[in-house]
Amino acid sequence: xNPLIRKLERFTRLSDxxxxxxxxxxxxxIVNYDTHQDIIAEGEEPTDVNLILAGWVCRYKQLADGGRxxxxxxxxxxxxxxxxxxxxxxxxxxxxxxxxxxxxxSRDLLQEMLNADPRLTRALWWExxxxxxxxxxxxxxxxxxxxxxxxxxxxxxxxxxxxxxxxVKDNRCExxxxxxxxADALGLSAVHVxxxxxxxxxxxxxxxxxxxxxxxxxxxxxxxxxxxxxYLHLDFEGExxxxxx
Amino acid sequence: xNPLIRKLERFTRLSDxxxxxxxxxxxxxIVNYDTHQDIIAEGEEPTDVNLILAGWVCRYKQLADGGRxxxxxxxxxxxxxxxxxxxxxxxxxxxxxxxxxxxxxSRDLLQEMLNADPRLTRALWWExxxxxxxxxxxxxxxxxxxxxxxxxxxxxxxxxxxxxxxxVKDNRCExxxxxxxxADALGLSAVHVxxxxxxxxxxxxxxxxxxxxxxxxxxxxxxxxxxxxxYLHLDFEGExxxxxx
DNA sequence: CGCTGCGTTGAAATTGCTCAATTCAAGTGG
DNA sequence: CCACTTGAATTGAGCAATTTCAACGCAGCG
Numbered sequence: 001x002n003p004l005i006r007k008l009e010r011f012t013r014l015s016d017x018x019x020x021x022x023x024x025x026x027x028x029x030i031v032n033y034d035t036h037q038d039i040i041a042e043g044e045e046p047t048d049v050n051l052i053l054a055g056w057v058c059r060y061k062q063l064a065d066g067g068r069x070x071x072x073x074x075x076x077x078x079x080x081x082x083x084x085x086x087x088x089x090x091x092x093x094x095x096x097x098x099x100x101x102x103x104x105x106s107r108d109l110l111q112e113m114l115n116a117d118p119r120l121t122r123a124l125w126w127e128x129x130x131x132x133x134x135x136x137x138x139x140x141x142x143x144x145x146x147x148x149x150x151x152x153x154x155x156x157x158x159x160x161x162x163x164x165x166x167x168v169k170d171n172r173c174e175x176x177x178x179x180x181x182x183a184d185a186l187g188l189s190a191v192h193v194x195x196x197x198x199x200x201x202x203x204x205x206x207x208x209x210x211x212x213x214x215x216x217x218x219x220x221x222x223x224x225x226x227x228x229x230x231y232l233h234l235d236f237e238g239e240x241x242x243x244x245x
Numbered sequence: 246x247n248p249l250i251r252k253l254e255r256f257t258r259l260s261d262x263x264x265x266x267x268x269x270x271x272x273x274x275i276v277n278y279d280t281h282q283d284i285i286a287e288g289e290e291p292t293d294v295n296l297i298l299a300g301w302v303c304r305y306k307q308l309a310d311g312g313r314x315x316x317x318x319x320x321x322x323x324x325x326x327x328x329x330x331x332x333x334x335x336x337x338x339x340x341x342x343x344x345x346x347x348x349x350x351s352r353d354l355l356q357e358m359l360n361a362d363p364r365l366t367r368a369l370w371w372e373x374x375x376x377x378x379x380x381x382x383x384x385x386x387x388x389x390x391x392x393x394x395x396x397x398x399x400x401x402x403x404x405x406x407x408x409x410x411x412x413v414k415d416n417r418c419e420x421x422x423x424x425x426x427x428a429d430a431l432g433l434s435a436v437h438v439x440x441x442x443x444x445x446x447x448x449x450x451x452x453x454x455x456x457x458x459x460x461x462x463x464x465x466x467x468x469x470x471x472x473x474x475x476y477l478h479l480d481f482e483g484e485x486x487x488x489x490x
Numbered sequence: 491c492g493c494t495g496c497g498t499t500g501a502a503a504t505t506g507c508t509c510a511a512t513t514c515a516a517g518t519g520g
Numbered sequence: 521c522c523a524c525t526t527g528a529a530t531t532g533a534g535c536a537a538t539t540t541c542a543a544c545g546c547a548g549c550g
Contacts, residue, residue, distance in 0.1 A: 059381075061385050063385070063389055063471070067389045068389075069384055069385040085367070086374055087371075087374055087375075087378070091378055091382075091475055091478070126332075128373070128377075129373075132328075132376070136304075136380065137336075139314055139316050139383055139384060142384065142432065143314045143387045144308055144312045146505080147505080179529065180529095188507090189506070189507055190528095191530085191531090192505090192506055192507070195506095195530085195531085230334070233332055233336070423496065434539050435497090437538055437539070439498060442497095
């Protein structure tokens with residue numbers, strides 16, 4: 001099933017018409033990307049919203065001194081750049097971490113969707129706000145936590161987000177990125193991330209190989225990370241609107 | 246003049262009716278706060294949007310180990326928590342840094358405003374998106390820059406944001422916070438912030454006393470900070486919508 | 491006068507970084 | 521099947537940035 005629909009339905013009920021519209025949007029214009037390609041570069045003027053159907057994408061900024069900061073990981077079902085309506089130029093880039101399949105949703109189609117049903121509008125707003133909440137938590141993570149906590153925290157986040165869309169089985173989920181990319185996301189050096197991962201590994205808290213992450217005891221890892229999933233707003237919060245719609 | 250109107254007009258034209266509505270919202274229900282009070286605490290269920298009319302506010306999370314991370318500084322004209330419609334519980338707190346005057350805008354009134362004119366809706370969206378852009382830049386700042394760059398960068402940001410709303414005169418603007426608060430925003434220790442400020446001071450790049458920041462040569466400081474104001478989206482980007490509205 | 495909050499400084503400890511090799515796994519072409 | 525290449529993970533050693541701890545100064549204020 002369309003992973004976007006699945007995600008939005010955690011938040012609100014969608015009518016059949018909504019779903020048809022979303023399904024149409026998700027199949028209208030499909031584009032494939034290789035690993036390590038830019039979907040949009042910094043400074044570009046975007047014309048479409050990108051809906052990720054398969055693969056992992058990251059939002060990042062490249063610095064002059066060669067470093068880079070990854071600001072989000074985007075998974076199937078995630079939408080990028082709902083901002084195209086309002087902010088003219090991209091102040092960051094979107095790049096692939098794996099081969100990726102994207103549905104391009106044009107400005108007009110998006111507008112049509114927003115006009116069609118306020119529930120859909122609300123659901124897309126929710127998407128934007130949750131993304132912002134994740135950014136805030138990353139700020140805490142990078143600003144105030146030790147390397148060990150930081151790594152553990154991000155692994156917990158990735159795990160919980162995938163769990164929410166049914167992509168965890170047997171305590172295992174996908175994690176198809178490199179240690180360098182993890183370091184770029186955490187504001188750490190790749191070397192130190194490596195050592196930190198070893199520490200988590202020898203403690204038996206994680207087992208990460210073949211692009212797959214296993215967390216035998218999520219509670220334990222969450223404790224190390226001081227992880228509290230509230231900020232992901234994963235609990236179903238939509239009932240309150242059913243009456244109104 | 247209402248600082249929110251001033252800010253939104255950087256982005257879009259507002260009709261007289263819009264302005265009346267905004268003016269009404271900004272005067273309906275005024276609340277005063279002392280320094281170091283919470284406007285909303287983490288975990289609370291907010292019912293109003295807060296429009297800051299005077300004073301400085303910060304968005305922060307308190308950690309179990311006593312540390313805290315400040316995630317935004319909010320200045321007069323800034324709106325907090327446009328998210329009340331969608332996210333039930335606050336995943337962070339809003340606290341005052343100075344005495345503060347706030348206009349409380351109820352959910353209903355906000356809804357009325359959004360219904361009244363799509364331009365206003367768009368303008369408020371823009372506010373949300375720019376806030377997100379600032380969060381992203383903070384991530385880069387904390388994740389990848391040295392202490393010197395970090396401090397300089399934040400000072401530049403504060404300066405530019407105030408300049409955009411006419412609050413810079415003679416290369417001086419307000420900065421009514423403590424070094425500890427600056428440290429909490431930057432993910433540094435207060436001691437190190439102190440030393441870093443000294444470094445900037447002896448280089449003649451800044452002069453900060455009596456809650457006032459002077460930057461004699463903004464270019465020079467921006468260079469030290471590797472500061473590029475693009476992410477603030479301060480340039481007038483609204484013309485493109487005039488036709489449509 | 492004696493708090494109290496804030497800024498300042500020194501010295502030692504720690505964390506995480508850089509540099510430089512080395513290993514390992516998975517292709518790829520001959 | 522083997523030599524070669526490549527990208528990623530791993531490790532050690534020395535170093536640099538930042539934190540922590542502990543004092544001290546200073547101004548405002550009851």
